[in-house]
Structure formats: C-alpha cells, structure tokens
Amino acid sequence: MEMEKLVSLCKRRGFLFQSSEIYGGINGFWDYGPLGVELKRNIKDAWWRDMVTGHDDLDTLPGAPSPFEMTGLDCTIIMHPQVWKCSGHYDLFHDYMVDCRESKGRYRYDQIKGRWVEAKGKKIFATAGSNSETPEVDIERQALKFFGMRSKNADELKWDGPLTSLTTLDSFEEVLAPDAKSLGTLTEPREFNLMFKTTIGALGGEADTAFLRPETAQGIFVNFKNVVDSSRVRVPFGIAQVGKSFRNEITPRNFTFRSREFEQMEIEFFCHPDSSQKWYMYWRDRRYKWYQEMGLDEKKLILREHTPEELAHYSIGTADIEYAFPFLPEGEYGELEGIAHRGDFDLRSHMEGKLDPDTKPMTVELNEDGKPKHRGSGKDLSYRDDITGERFVPHVIEPSAGADRATLAFLCEAYTEDEAPDDKGNMQTRVVMKFHPRIAPVKASIFPLVKKDGMPEMAKDIYRSLKKDWNVFYDEKGAVGRRYRRQDEAGTPFCITVDGQSMQDQTVTIRHRDTLEQWRVKADDLTSELRKLIG
C-alpha cells in the first residue's frame, strides 16, 4: 500500500488533517477530523476498558503471577518544574548538538569522543561519533587517513592523553570531525530544547518557566502516594493515564508517526521487587497480544527485546512492540509501545533526588559541591504491605503506548483495495477500511433501498433506536451501491437496508463490509444482533 493513498483518503474522508492548514500548516502537528476523532476515541476507550475498567481484580489472569488491581488518573500537562529535573528529562532534553559543515552530520556534543594525536609535525583532535562501537579503532583510522599514512605505520602516531569528550575542548579549530576529511568543520554547540517551555503567570520571567510534559508517566509517579492513600489499592496494582504529551522533535516525519504534540496511553504498574521480572514478562506479552486482538496483522507486528547495551542498567528489560508501517523500508518497524522495567528509579528519584542511572546500586547524582544535582521531594514514597509488614519501594513496569501511533497503525492496517462488482456485474476496485468493529468510527449505516413506499420512515425508526447504543449513520440519497461504497471507505462494518420485503415482514438485510454477504434479520432483533457482531 502506498502511503500517499492513505494520506489522501484520510484528508478526503475526514480522518486526519494537517493542523492550521489554512495558514499553510505547522510542522509536526495534526488534527483528527470527524471520522478520525471517533476512531482514535474508540482506540483509547478500548484500551481503557480492557486495561482499567474492565479489569478483573479478583482472579488471576492468564499469564499473570497473581491477581492485581487497576485504577486510573488524569493529571495536568504542566507540573512543578522539579518533576522534570528528578525524572531526568531536564538534563537529557537539553542536549547540545554540533553540526559538521563538511559531512552535514549532526552529533550530540557530549557524545563525540576523541584523542589528541600528533604526526608529521601537526597535532589534531581525532574523533568518533556516538554510534561508534569501537571508538579507539575509528579514531585511529580517522587519524591515519588525515595524515595520509598506512595502518602499518600506526606506531608513528603520537597519542597525547586518553579518550576524552569533545566537551573538554575550548576550540574546534584542530578537531577532525567523525566523518570529515578536514579540520575545524564542526559548528559551535547549539542547544536543542526537546521540552516545550512555557511561562506561568502573565508577568512570568525566567524563574517562572515551566514545561509541557514530555510524557504522562511522571504524573503517575508523583501521585503514587495519593492513589495509595485514597483508593485502598494494594501492591501489585497499576495506574493508567491517557493524555497529551509534547516533545520538540528535531525532525517530525512520516505523517503522524513523529508528532510534536501527541497522546499517550500509559500504565505504571507497581509491584514487589522480587516479582518484577515476572510482571514485566506478563505485561510485555499481554500488550503484544492486545494489538493483535484489535486487528493488527501478526506478521507485521514484532516484539523486540532491547539488547543489554540499550538498557539502562537498573532495568531488567525493555521491549518494544513495533509495527511494519508502510512508510518504512522493507524489514524495518516503527515503535507502537514500549514496555520498560524501570526498577525503583522513578519513585526513589522523586523521594531522594535524581538518581544517577550509571551507579550501582543507584545513588543520588551530585553536583560539584557534593549536593544533590536535583533535589527530590523528601516525601516517603515507599509502600508498606499491611499483611507481611514489609516496607519497600515498589518496582515499576511501564507499558507506554502511543495513541496516535496506534491509530496510524490501525489506519494502515485497515486500508484495503479489493474488487467488487458494479451494477452491471463488472469488477471494480473498491477501497475498504477494514477496521475491527470495536474501533470502527461508524458501527452501522441504515439505508432505505429506495426513497419511497414507506422505506425511509422505517429506516429512520431503526436509525433512532440504534443511535441510543452506537454511532450509526442514515443515508437515503442516490443509488444504494454508491451508499455502500461510501461506507466501505469510512470503514463502517455493517449496512442495514430496508427494502420491499421489510414492509411485509419487518425484516431487514445486514450487509457485511468485508465479505459483501447479506442476511435478513428481524428489525426488532437488530440491537442484539449488532451487539453480537460488534462485541
């Protein structure tokens, strides 16, 4: 499927529009149209229903180590700035980048490593980029190439000092960039603010700077104690939240896949440290299955465990659920959801001050004065098990899903072109959005076969009665075949048609979107029939 066809259908049928389009659009922001808003809401509702309100607290679910509880939360987008300092976002999101004028490459300032080296009477700082697995080797190769030397003469290179970061240099004059052939091609470090800044108060100055949240998760962590104190939940339990987040992506790309304003569906699941590994595996497998149950093709979906090098050391595991989006090259997948084992990093950071993830066991990161770099709340966020009497800081499993990415995946998955006969029996290309009935924007469309003989009246009655339970649509205009095809493009799974026989025996036909099959049911049974079909 070509992506342009889907993008054009989304615009044409009102799934997705570019934000602020009449002003020329704005990069990285997208609006959901009349059909899109229903689709996305259905996805979010299905998630909330399946994970939270529909959750059975009493029994042990298949694959789960024990029964558990689920509850919800809805917190603000703007939070106390200290939240982002302790979460680590403040430091991580203020990356300095340098660009190479020669290679056009861009590098994280602090991740370029290099060594001073002298040969042929010239001293340079040879470097390797952050993606280099063998920086020492790459740096030597760079140096040899620059000096025009062969590798057998490598011992003529006079190294001065150990591998060090570019950040230790005052000037880039003598720097040989990772992919450059000449010296001094790097620009000055420039700050990239990956968090959106805003100002609190009409007169706010620098001291009143706040941030739009880059993830919903932190709101759950900072409310952990509130939820425990107010809701009688016991570990293990999860807190779910759906809401907007904001990231100043450097390059928004691929339709809505990488947007600057986006919506997340996140769970923070709190459990005992001893059982966290099992819970991690439980959530990973359960969430993977969920996408398949909602209609994503198993063959286009992978569960990718992060390699040990990708993991934060405090994490036992992180897995991505990834989908083979059509805009990606063959064999590549895009992340829909990440399931991360986060240990006690977050709760402890909000208690004690931002932890240094590179220490083991983790200790609070200190500044030059030996004080915490970012102070925590000082509040006790540990949990006491009333039955065992044990007190501990729970470990956290975080299934973090992108609502917009899920919506995009379902749109891509649904887009189908097949062949259907026209009124003369000739086969015609038919565009069908094959959404799972649960997420289809419109559940059913009701038509009078022709606009006379009492059919519209009966069809309208049916429309009104079904409207109480579902988003249904009524259409009496034009040829019925045209009306069917219009609903196919909207992804409506069922079309109900009132015909001549209906006037005699009060039955109507139901037409299935994917099979084109039709069968008759009593008009009075439509609600129960649809309930069966939609699930």
Next chain:
RNA sequence: GCGGGUGUAGUUCAAUGGUAGAACGAAAGCUUCCCAAGCUUUAGGCGAGGGUUCGAUUCCCUUCACCCGCUCCA
C-alpha cells in the same frame, strides 16, 4: 538542521507572462427493489509574502508545508 524534489478545486491531474480546465468526489432534484460510471443543476482552486513587469498561477527572491535521503528519535 543539511541536501534533493514537490506545492493548481475535497482528491488525482492539465494548461498558460494577458487572472485557469478535466475526471472523480461533494451538494440539490429526478430516476432507481441491492453494490460507485442514468439524467438535470450548482458550488469550489493557483500555499503565503515580496520583487521584476503595463500585467505574474507562470520568471526571480524569501518563507511555510509535504515527500525522499542524512541527522535525530531521551
């Protein structure tokens, strides 16, 4: 942020230094007893700003957006 490409109606496209056409789609009506192509009618557009010119949708500059590659993706 860099390089390349593209911006004309809701969509897909055409033409032109003298203010734009088509197809499909949409709307209204007619017809129609089951899968978009029957009839009539209607609405709708040169991404934005500036310049050159008597005159710019067309040429030039800037900008914005989209696509591809690089970069980035905590």
